[in-house]
Amino acid sequence: MDWAVEKQAWPNADHSHFIDHRPHRWHVQDMGEGPVILLLHGAGGATHSWRDLMPLLAQHYRVVAIDLPGQGFSQLGVKQRCSLPAMADDIASLIQSQCWQPIAIVGHSAGAAIALRLSEIGVCQAGPIIGLNAALGNFKGVAGFIFPIMAKILSLNPFIPGIFSRSASSPSSVKRLIEGTGSQLSTDGLQQYQKLISDPSHVAATLAMMAQWSLDGLRSRLPSIKAATYLIAAENDRTVPPDTSAEAAKLLPNAHVTRLENLGHLAHEEDPKRISEIILGILKENQAA
Incomplete structure (x- = not known):
């Protein structure tokens, strides 16, 4: 996507800027004052996912949200650096270069796995790490074998991102995709996803992330994560079943699970006020401790 064209309609664009830090060019949104909270979106998302939650948190903290490499408006520098450990290393390097020193990391879906990896390598080591519908489980059964292979094959075909963008970016297709996650979004929210899906470079980076993604190493180390x-x-x-969080919590030494009714995979977009209250409560509890 072209920032010069899209910035007029992109949520919280006044708080956007770009950072050239190898190997990528990062799109970052920075809002509020005080201790830093870092926001990490999930695979196929972007900073727009935090459009309503971010201002609520920024009333109390400085909130920094980034687009993952190649997704949204971040420009992918090296295609081979879309794996979980590589992205975490690159984000940690970016954090260090900007002296952000986050006191908490909030990750949605795959972003939660990246947040835990960041904690492992010394970023926000004590936590809290807050996972929203955290993708901390592999696909089960035949899907666990077939899906990664399919992602690798699709990511190697240079024509697939364009084909997918053309076929899946109609308003009706996007609406079906989002509803398939169990969430109901406003027209504005759906339009933002339509922009992302219609961008072949965003789709290509998402496929590259899926092709290189593996949770096996992280899951084996969950018992050693103290955050x-x-x-x-x-x-x-319907994307990450709630039992995934319950199962991961059994492996983590210092984990707490909150289950929410009437919300889907994009819960923070459906009810940002409710999610902000939970996050602010967690931060207050940890500061008191």
């Missing part, structure tokens, strides 16, 4: 971890799981999530 206070709060997993918020929506009961209507």
Whole structure:
């Protein structure tokens, strides 16, 4: 997507800027004052996912949100650096270069896995790490074998992103995709996803992330992660079942699970006020401790 064209309609664009830090060019949104909270979106998302939650948190903290490499408006520098450990290393390097020193990391879906990896390598090591519908489980059964292979094959075909963008970016297709996650979004929210899906470079980076993604290493190390971890799981999530959070919490030494009714995978977009109250409560509890 072209920032010069899209910035007029992009949520919180007044708080956007770009950082050239190898190997990528990062799109960052920075809002509020005080201790830093870092926001990490999930695969296929962008900073727009935090459009309503971010201003609520920024009333109390400085909130920094980034687009993952190649997704949204961040420009992918090296295609081979879309794996979980590589992205975490690159984000940690970016954080260090900007002296952000986050006191908490909020990650949605795959962003929660990246947040836990960041904690492992010394970023916000004590937590809290807050996972919204955290994608901390592999696909089960045949899907666990087939899906990664399919992602690798699709990511190697240079024509696939353009084909997918053309076929899946109609308003009706986007609406079906979002509803398939168990969430109901406003027309404005759907339009933002339509912009992302219609961008072949965004789709290509998402496919590259899926092709290189593996949770096996992180899952084997969950018992050694000491950070206070709060997993918020929506009961209507059809993308990451809420039991995934419950199962991960059993492996983490310092984990807490909150289950929410009537919300889906994009819970923070459906009810940002409710999610902000939970997050602010977690931060207050940890500061008191």
